[in-house]
Each structure stands twice: as C-alpha cells, then as structure tokens.
Amino acid sequence: MSNSDSGYQQTIVAIKDLLGSKGWRESGNAAAYYTDPRGRFTGRGNLVALPENTSEVSQVVSICHHNKTPVIPYSGGTGVVAGQLSLHSDEVLILSLERMDEVRHISAEDGTMLAEAGCILSNVHDAAAEQGMLFPLSMASKGSCRIGGNLATNAGGIQVLRYGNARDLCIGIEAVLPDGSILNELSPLRKNNTGYDLRHLLIGSEGTLGIITAACLNLKPANAETVTAFCAIQSPTQAVGLLQSIRSQIGESVSAIELMSSLGMELLQEHFPNINQPFEQKHEWYVLIEVAGQSGIRQNFESALFEAMEEDVVTDAVIAATETQRNALWDLRENMPEANRLSGAICNSDTSVPISQIDVFNQQTAEAVSSIHSGLRLNSYGHIGDGNIHHNVFPPLGISKSEFVKAHPEKIEAVRMAINEVTHQCSGAISAEHGIGRLKVGDMKQYADPVKMQVMRSIKQALDPNGIMNPGVILSA
Ligand SMILES: Cc1cc2nc3c(=O)[nH]c(=O)nc-3n(C[C@H](O)[C@H](O)[C@H](O)COP(=O)(O)OP(=O)(O)OC[C@H]3O[C@@H](n4cnc5c(N)ncnc54)[C@H](O)[C@@H]3O)c2cc1C
Structure with a gap:
C-alpha cells in the first residue's frame, strides 16, 4: 500500500474534520505558502492546516505522529533558507x-509579553510601545515575519x-512536541535553574524538534530619545x-x-529613486x-x-533631526535586500566572523570571488557590529543574472562555497542569523563539529523518532 493510500490520506481526512472549513486550505488555494522571498525555490504540499489554538496544534501533530506525516511549521514565510x-x-x-496571533498578556511589572506564535513582529513592537516598553x-x-518563526530561526537583525x-529576548516558551504533547514553560521567571532549559533547545531548532505556539517575551524599557546618523x-x-x-x-x-557599500547605494538609487x-x-563605504x-x-552622540570626524574616522555625516528624517535613513538600509533581489544577485551570503577578522574576511572574500570570475561585483552590507556582513554578488556590469547563470551555472555554487571557505578560515559561522534550513544542510555537514552533529542527531531521534518534524531541515532526512 502506498503512503497516499494509507497514512497521508488519513491525515488529510482527520485534519479537515478536526479544523473545519476555516482551518485548512488545499494546494489550489495556497500559492502564498509556496513562495520563497528571494524567488529561488518553489514550495509544494497538498494541505495547509490553520489551527486556531494550541490544543488544535497538538491534535494536528498527534494525527501526523500517528500516521507518520511530515509537518512543516510555517509562520511568516520570510525565511531565506527554505526551511518553511x-x-x-x-x-x-x-x-x-x-x-494564533493574539497577545495574551502584557505585564509591566514583570517586563514581559505573552505572545502567540503567529503575532507579526511589528504588531509585537506596537503592543509593547502602547505600554511604554520596547521589544x-x-x-x-x-x-511579515512572526514571533514563532523568529524564535524558530533565532533571528538576529x-x-x-x-x-x-x-534567544536573548525570550524568557519562556510553549511548544507542541513531535508526539503532540504540549510543553508549557511560559512562566515569566527571570531565574529558573530547574534542569535542562528546553526553551533554548527549541529556539533555533527551525521546526525540527517541535512547534512553538507561544512565548513569554522579554520587554525592555522604552528609550526616551533615539538618534540616527548616516x-x-x-x-x-x-x-x-x-x-x-562611540x-x-x-x-x-x-x-x-549597519554597513553599506557604494555599490549598494547605487543599486538603491536605481530601484528606489524616491529614497x-x-x-x-x-x-566608498557608509554606516548607519x-x-x-x-x-x-x-x-x-553629536x-x-x-x-x-576630527580624527578622520568619519569623512562626512548627517544626523536625523526628525522622526521622518530618521525613517528616511532607515529606508536606505531596509530596502537593501529588495534592491539586491531586483538587481539580480547570484549569491546572498549570511555568515559571521569574529570582529577582529572583519578586515581579512572582506579582503579575502573579494579576492576569492573575483578569482572565480573576473568582474563579479560585491555589495557587502549589514550587521558589522556583530561581524555579520552579508556579501551579495552580482554578475559583471552589463550582464544580467539570467545570462550569467545560463553561461556559468557552476559558478553560482562556487561563489557560495568560496565565501563559506573564507568564513571558515576566519573562524566564522556559515550561518549567522538565517539558520540552516534546507539550503545549508550540506554546508553544515562539511563545517560543523562532528561531535555536535552526533549530539544533534541523538536529540532529534529522542524527541522525534518518526522524523516527522520538518524533515530535511538542519540534518539530512
Ligand atoms: C527582507 C528580509 C530581511 C530579513 N532580514 C533579516 C535579518 O536582519 N535578520 C534575520 O535574522 N533574518 C532576516 N530575514 C530572514 C527572516 O525574516 C527570519 O528568518 C525570520 O525570523 C523568519 O520568520 P518567519 O515568521 O517568516 O518564519 P518562516 O519563514 O515561516 O519559517 C522560518 C523557519 O522556522 C520554522 N518555523 C516557523 N514557525 C515556527 C514555529 N511556530 N515553530 C517551530 N518552527 C517554526 C519554519 O519551518 C522554518 O524552518 C530577512 C528576510 C527578508 C525577506
């Protein structure tokens, strides 16, 4: 009997029955769940389940556990390593x-917010701000991204x-484990040394060990004044x-x-002339x-x-005088990923190195990339204070992405691997903030400590013996 005749069909029938007509969509009505923000991958899947509460998530996962149906958790769909x-x-x-997008509770006294996994990140910001606090x-x-996805990827930013x-902004977690059981560790306790901290196991596990359904978030006092300079x-x-x-x-x-390059500013001007x-x-370079x-x-700050400037560390500077000016400076940075996409980047890296290695990292990356193909252009930008510079690589001037890919298909992977190799030589990490997903499973195998890989496999086997939770993510299926 094939899987379709047995477990999978039973899963579909049982889930439709459990969740009712508002609680599921079939593939013909679910195109949004198959898109990749960078347009590199196309997802698939016959059924999308839309549970309304933790109990429904638990029942859905129990059905999948029973029928050995793979489950792919999905929050905002903005992940860039194909994990969703x-x-x-x-x-x-x-x-x-x-x-599941409710803020269940905010406590000014505890400095915490109890948010469901489906809360959109900017809504969490607004809910915190309404109480005079900051997330x-x-x-x-x-x-677009949602708290569940942010925690599952241990997002940076x-x-x-x-x-x-x-990870540092989450005090407690509620999750449905691969057998459908509900782990409730949502307490706002600031100190809790009672055994293994399963919250940290689930954060960053990219949906491979369970489904995060809610979190107790650590709020910070709002700042009276925020000043931005470029x-x-x-x-x-x-x-x-x-x-x-400073x-x-x-x-x-x-x-x-945030670091930005002259090429990045040119691409912004081309695609966002109103900024x-x-x-x-x-x-040559800029920082926000x-x-x-x-x-x-x-x-x-001034x-x-x-x-x-007097010491020649900075050549020129503008300081935003109003909130509108401040937002305009951030527009430069926040539209950079889209400018890269529209300009046809053939590689978008997300690696990190120790701060002391940034200079070597940048120089060696530039050399390695141009040794693969002369004239490739680099827009290096991002979170320089964390050693997390994203290198976006473009075909030589005048050649489009599709022309380049057609003429040199092997060079796309070669560029990606070259950046990984330089990162590794600089004692860095092949994923800084986006995670491993399905895209970097091979890289992980190549560069991770073998003992770490073995321990991760043992944890996966212990929690998810049927291998139903996001198979093929982080560890090969
Ligand atoms: C324009 C742009 C800018 C970005 N900038 C940054 C940045 O600065 N820093 C950064 O870290 N990332 C960045 N990202 C990547 C992305 O936004 C983050 O990884 C984000 O945390 C993903 O959240 P999501 O809700 O979209 O998750 P999804 O894309 O839906 O899922 C991501 C992963 O988490 C799993 N998952 C989702 N929800 C759950 C859940 N409830 N329980 C368990 N597993 C779950 C999925 O299966 C998948 O493996 C950027 C992406 C884009 C498109």
Missing part, C-alpha cells in the same frame, strides 16, 4: 500559525549588538573603529551599526549608526561623532 518550504514532496502538512528584535521583514538575538567612511575597519570610539564615550547605548541619498558626493537612551543622548 517542502521542496520535493506534496505529501506533507504545512502547519501555519497565522491564526527590540527588529529586521527588514518585521511587517539590526539591534543584536545591544539586545541580543531572539556616516561616510573609508573602510569597514573604520566602522568598527567608530563603534569602539562606545567608549557613551557606553552601551549604541543599538545599531533620498544623504550625500551628494559618492563615498543609531544610539538610544535617556534624554540628552543626542548631544553626547560630540562623539564630531570627534570621530
């Missing part, structure tokens, strides 16, 4: 958390420098110098420092730097920047 997409099989269940996890996809990754600099090393110099004067108030370019003159804190921080 079934690439080869229709006989899977895509389990979307989108209907600092933030990234360009904030209008623009304020890791000061506030940490998603600076022209001569090299990425100067960005690191600028960070050190930190030495105003402490831990720097909440973001204001801060300088008339072209510079933001500080936030008590009233009065602007003055300290004098720190002034000093950096």
